[in-house]
Amino acid sequence: MGISQRAYSLLESSGYKITNQRQTILEIILKNRQQHMSAEEIHEKANKINPDIGLATVYRALELFEELKILHKLNFGDGRSRYELWEEEHHHHHLICTSCDGVYEVAEDLLEVLEDRIEHKYKFNISGHQLKFYGICHQCQEDCSNEC
Amino acid sequence: MGISQRAYSLLESSGYKITNQRQTILEIILKNRQQHMSAEEIHEKANKINPDIGLATVYRALELFEELKILHKLNFGDGRSRYELWEEEHHHHHLICTSCDGVYEVAEDLLEVLEDRIEHKYKFNISGHQLKFYGICHQCQEDCSNEC
DNA sequence: ATCAGTGCAAAGTATTTGCATATCC
DNA sequence: GGATATGCAAATACTTTGCACTGAT
Numbered sequence: 001m002g003i004s005q006r007a008y009s010l011l012e013s014s015g016y017k018i019t020n021q022r023q024t025i026l027e028i029i030l031k032n033r034q035q036h037m038s039a040e041e042i043h044e045k046a047n048k049i050n051p052d053i054g055l056a057t058v059y060r061a062l063e064l065f066e067e068l069k070i071l072h073k074l075n076f077g078d079g080r081s082r083y084e085l086w087e088e089e090h091h092h093h094h095l096i097c098t099s100c101d102g103v104y105e106v107a108e109d110l111l112e113v114l115e116d117r118i119e120h121k122y123k124f125n126i127s128g129h130q131l132k133f134y135g136i137c138h139q140c141q142e143d144c145s146n147e148c
Numbered sequence: 149m150g151i152s153q154r155a156y157s158l159l160e161s162s163g164y165k166i167t168n169q170r171q172t173i174l175e176i177i178l179k180n181r182q183q184h185m186s187a188e189e190i191h192e193k194a195n196k197i198n199p200d201i202g203l204a205t206v207y208r209a210l211e212l213f214e215e216l217k218i219l220h221k222l223n224f225g226d227g228r229s230r231y232e233l234w235e236e237e238h239h240h241h242h243l244i245c246t247s248c249d250g251v252y253e254v255a256e257d258l259l260e261v262l263e264d265r266i267e268h269k270y271k272f273n274i275s276g277h278q279l280k281f282y283g284i285c286h287q288c289q290e291d292c293s294n295e296c
Numbered sequence: 297a298t299c300a301g302t303g304c305a306a307a308g309t310a311t312t313t314g315c316a317t318a319t320c321c
Numbered sequence: 322g323g324a325t326a327t328g329c330a331a332a333t334a335c336t337t338t339g340c341a342c343t344g345a346t
């Protein structure tokens with residue numbers, strides 16, 4: 001079952017309606033999965049498909065999708081929230097370059113051992129995680145070694 | 149050398165002045181290290197010591213401390229930034245309870261292996277990280293098992 | 297005397313909310 | 322038909338900024 005099918009049945013079974021706007025918003029996120037878009041960016045793209053979708057509707061849909069665990073809200077410290085498909089969330093991490101502000105993804109998890117330890121030691125029932133590494137990306141290291 | 153000594157010499161050597169306001173703000177953070185305070189909260193406490201410290205000054209000091217790597221800005225998804233001493237940052241993680249919104253700390257790191265792998269594979273020069281686990285804390289699990 | 301630092305109020309952003317209207321089942 | 326969702330504009334919340342003033346060296 002595809003992500004959108006799962007999302008639609010989640011909406012339905014939770015008593016929410018599958019409206020045009022919600023479909024449009026979800027499709028945009030699916031089409032740009034690797035993008036970490038903000039509400040504003042999603043709204044812009046949504047308006048190209050349907051100029052009548054308001055920003056408030058986008059926010060409300062994103063909130064709903066987050067509640068239904070379709071999306072995950074991310075924060076990269078630039079003052080706005082960014083969103084990512086829930087599915088992608090659990091098995092990768094983000095590398096944030098403090099020089100160019102770029103965000104890269106790491107497609108490995110490797111936190112199982114740590115999670116197990118935490119679940120036992122702290123009796124904390126883990127449902128998800130978010131790991132960010134700050135540093136200097138390869139490109140910026142090269143740019144710097146040329147200049148300085 | 150204590151944290152505040154390091155902070156003051158960092159300020160000085162970077163050409164910034166050690167003002168009353170900056171001292172007050174830093175002291176408050178040192179006295180409440182485990183608290184993850186927001187700018188507003190720091191401002192409130194600062195005002196009890198010196199009623200003339202403005203909120204803008206607090207924001208400016210926090211920004212400066214962040215730049216000097218005295219503090220780290222955190223985001224727990226409640227719409228405001230929270231701050232923590234840089235020293236504490238590198239060797240612990242946060243457990244965020246999605247039921248009671250409590251934030252707990254885990255005093256282990258265990259990310260060295262993962263960091264090494266990422267540094268090599270992605271040629272990303274890591275300087276810090278931030279790891280949040282979402283889930284249900286022990287207390288909420290108990291509360292729930294009583295009720296449901 | 298100079299220049300960084302500050303307080304205040306105003307501006308700027310991101311997000312949320314109230315309400316009348318439109319839409320879906 | 323009745324509840325749910327939407328659009329718009331206004332409200333809110335957090336943070337930043339402009340500017341005149343203060344304070345330290």
